[in-house]
Amino acid sequence: MSGKTLATQLKAGLDAPICLTWEITYACNLQCVHCLSSSGTRDPRELSTDQAKAVLDELRDLQVFYINIGGGEPMIRKDFFEILEHAEANDIGVKFSTNGTYITAENARRLAAMNYLDIQISLDGVDAVTNDAVRGKGSYATAIAAMNHLRDANFGQFKISVVVTRHNVDQLDEFKALADSYGAQLRITRLRPSGRGADTWDELHPTQQQQRQIYDWLMKHGENVLTGDSFFHLNAFGESLPGLNLCGAGRVVCLIDPIGDVYACPFVIHDQFKAGSLLGDGGFTKVWKESDLFLSLREPESEGACSACGSYDACQGGCMAAKFFTGIPLDGPDPECVTGHGEELVKSATVSLIPKPSMDHSRPVKINTPRLASSKEAVQRMERV
């Protein structure tokens, strides 16, 4: 009925985000090698309980219906349940991502008693060897224990969240079967070269052949699997995957980080994509509605180098963050462009010019995963230590 398509409308931005991620702490007991936020240690500037509650009050007033809480490991915060309860009391739905360490039997019962709550357990392999190589020793057993506790507490349908890598892409059917066995929903998302993911991208990101494998799998199972619409760069293979086919950064999506800085999306924690701080005058609302960065992201984008290729309408040029952190211009092809255009550019990118995350909360690194130690980046890092 409307003259413009929904995608066009969404690209021009909404009055408030519909997919807001709030990372409430940089503290984490794990040190996943692909952590988007380079988490590890708490930042002393992290929002206080009162500040966190004020954020929720503002989101309620903006009619942000639900939020995604993450970290770091969000359950590490002592006021985690207080924040959840404040959200619930204000009719803000919460989905939180966790590694499961703090989902004890008791906490599982407490979570099961809450309304309006989704839980996403991170798991990057259907066996300990595959998972722990990325997420750390013992993390597979921890995640499974958390899932068992949620099942035993009758939590209901939780989610199992998988970052697809070169090493687990062959396990998609098994992930689905695992989720089904718990009555859980499977969510698979795209690996990004963000945070520590920049250091491990070269050896973790799916090969060109595997990109096709992911696309075919999603075409077959996509209706029952969540993806955060993160694989839209694969739409250049043919028929579009289910979901919104666009980059939502600063338009329908944003990230609030633990110290209250607002970024265009969870994958670009870098000064260039920082729109402002919600601690400033006007709060989050002003940042969302008036920041120069977000206003510019809502302008029609240039197809740039991709205009010569017939697939731009299908793939939208891919992911801004993936380009940025692999040294590709923002109007260039995605590093995982299915035609191979991006791969060539990544090879030719000057390593010293590739942007690094503006903040790093990693704990002092003790590299103990064989795969990581073999990467060029990791070797360089070890030499520096």
Added chain:
Amino acid sequence: MSITLETACELNPQVALRPESFGALAYHYGNRKLVFLKHPDVVAVVRDVADYATLQDALGAHDIQPSRWPSFVEAIDSLAASDIIRVR
């Protein structure tokens, strides 16, 4: 379920509407569905359809031309499938 011009409907009380430039977002707190209402006229009808005896009365009250009624019936029917709209 099938909505017709004669159906008496209402906006599910569990649904919140958030105005947007293109129309509105409808969010269902029960089933957590988020639906885009892509035209201001649809938003206007959805908002107070409960005040009228039938859907047709609501369309008339909002000066929606009869030529557009079929598309409204279709839109309201799809909202009913998501439980955003329900039969009174």
